[in-house]
Amino acid sequence: MLDSTLDFIKVGFLQTHPSFGKKTANVEEAIRLSRQVETDLLILPELFNTGYNFLDRKEVSMLSEEIPGGPTTTRLLDESKRRRMTFVAGLVERSEDCLYNSAVVASRGELMGVYRKVHLFSREKILFNPGRDGFKVYDLNSFKLGVIICFDWIFPEAARVLALNGAEVIAHPSNLVLQGFAQKAMLARAVENRVYTVTANRVGVEKRGGRRLRYTGKSQIVSPEMKILASATAREVVAKSYNIDLRMARDKYITPHNDLFQDRRTKLYSGILSQL
């Protein structure tokens, strides 16, 4: 399918409504829904197999898996091999004593890598360990992929580092709860880096242990020129894809005089690495 001479690929998202804790059912439902769309790359939400609103770290641990080896990753690898495509999907990773809010990159039967969420949101700080490996770019033969998860959106450095390292598409598995913030900000992430972004959010309400969370849906694919190429409503369960022209993400010129990356005046940005 993917060929290094190709300029066009199909990228998509799956907007889901998982049932908390029902891992097998959630995975099978996601696989079934994913077959409704023909695509080279499909982004699934954050924690798509478990749900999000954990009571405590013990519950996180019970629903966690090793990567590779766990049943969710294995299932995604099998499906990706059969369909000669790539999944990016969020799940709880267990590694020694740590629990990560992770996303696997499963491409045509091969585990290309795991991204462990760097910026934890709200109670995630109690439930998960923060990722320590930073932001990685995966070379998928015909294009380069970066991954951020949900709240990473608010830190422009995350997408920036990925784009500077060559990412042409940024996958953004999410369980967004703040009304519309991320969806709007991802327009900026796309245009400021001249990359495509694919936000895969979930929908529905989870009420557990007195905590009620409503997920905002509105998954979207955004172009390097800030156009919303495909999007979902706030409530539907749906898969969508769009045929993107990778040349637009490879060409950083926004005017004949302005290459967005060459124009960066990095000597004037040094304060950006100060840790407050």
Added chain:
Amino acid sequence: MLDSTLDFIKVGFLQTHPSFGKKTANVEEAIRLSRQVETDLLILPELFNTGYNFLDRKEVSMLSEEIPGGPTTTRLLDESKRRRMTFVAGLVERSEDCLYNSAVVASRGELMGVYRKVHLFSREKILFNPGRDGFKVYDLNSFKLGVIICFDWIFPEAARVLALNGAEVIAHPSNLVLQGFAQKAMLARAVENRVYTVTANRVGVEKRGGRRLRYTGKSQIVSPEMKILASATAREVVAKSYNIDLRMARDKYITPHNDLFQDRRTKLYSGILSQL
């Protein structure tokens, strides 16, 4: 007027339609219009006194001024003293052999500083010298102000460095020509840094030397929670202001667990200073 114990200040923009090259008339018209609004801080557009669509560097030079000393800065200083307020306004600065696309900060009769545009857009690279002094924060007693000019918006590092250095309000004098890009992206600049942003754009069409530019108006004030507090249409000449609560920009907590600045994982951002 301004007092270090104050939490509220009024900030505003003036959206203008200057006539190319008619400096005195443009300055007087801007001063006249500015009196329609009562505000502590008023942002005027980029190159508000000259217009934007220069034919060549010679023309830029002819319309340039020294700062301080030039008539535009002097006029703004006088007016700012009389009204005990602060102007941020764009004009061409001449300094030795250099010509900068600059913005003055004129506060209650005092020239607080000059920002020289760092990221030049399109033909500005032929017309101006790029600023070499970086991004500065001005302490205006009751609040801290940063300045970026127009195309600086697309580089998240500019607003980021200002916010990390304490800016609570980011002034954004502009002559925007790309449809709506900057106005949308400034929503991200506000929320990702938890600052107020004030974009002062101009309107109208300038056709000179075969080059036609339409300026997009839609000046706006954005809150740290991504709300558009005040805005103008694409064509009107208007001054607007809004009473902002500075405490919101001083408090970087977006959830009880998440201080946006303390949460930054700067060791994982090191690639951001690589110059391509």
